[in-house]
Amino acid sequence: MSTYLVPVDFSKTANHAAKYAARLSWAMKDSKIILLNAYYVSDYEMLLPTPDLLVTTDDRIAEEVVKRREALDQLKNKLLEINPEADIEVSLSRETILRSIIEIVNRQPIDLIIIGSNGKKAKDESDIGSNAIKISKSSPVPVLVVPPKAQYQSIRKAILACDFKKVKEVIPMNALKNILSKHALELLVLNINSGEKINSNEDHFLHEMLRDFSPSYHYSDHPDTIKGIVQFAKAEEAQIIIALPKKYSFFESLLHESVSHRLTIKSHIPVLLLKD
Structure with missing residues (x-):
């Protein structure tokens, strides 16, 4: 069974990624979706009123927890309309989103994290979307970043973008084999080293x-x-585009937020970020 973890904050961005996951689960059959919402309230927030002068009391927190659980169930029902046979679990965490993701990954085998990208016209629409790259760099499992307009398509052709000269350091073969073994697809390897040819040893x-x-x-x-x-x-x-967010790959530029957003904004198809 393949298990997909989908962090959601009930924004259009996150809901779009969840719907993509539902269509993917329909295509992959033996799969499971975990919808994760993180509701973290710091001690600081408990002491000071919100901008609209509301105090974050235990009762307000309890009410918000109920609302979020209801919203998770509503989203689950929408996904079941897409794939009535989907195995969908909902999870509400009281930790930060990153800690919540890591805890679930450590608790059970997760094959893929699916996150929506905000895109250029919805920069602040989703906290998860705006932190997609940070999450992917911290995640111990592959992350699929879904652009706002990307619709699920059967994966027939994948682009693996890497620097041929540094391929020894950057290709996580176990993760790559795990992904590619589940799809009968054509793989195109793209050298992103300014068109420079590699020598025979590197080529071999x-x-x-x-x-x-x-x-x-x-x-x-x-x-x-x-x-x-x-x-x-x-x-x-x-x-799909497969990229490698680790040292020496072109995704080293993800350290610069303005550059990191460009791929998920400009790409019309999902971007898979692989890790060792």
């Missing part, structure tokens, strides 16, 4: 590493790395 190593997937190899000469990836994916009509 890369081909040996990815031999089981029978990929085709391509080079991007676009001066803007992210635009080059997105344009290539669009031209190839791919259904």
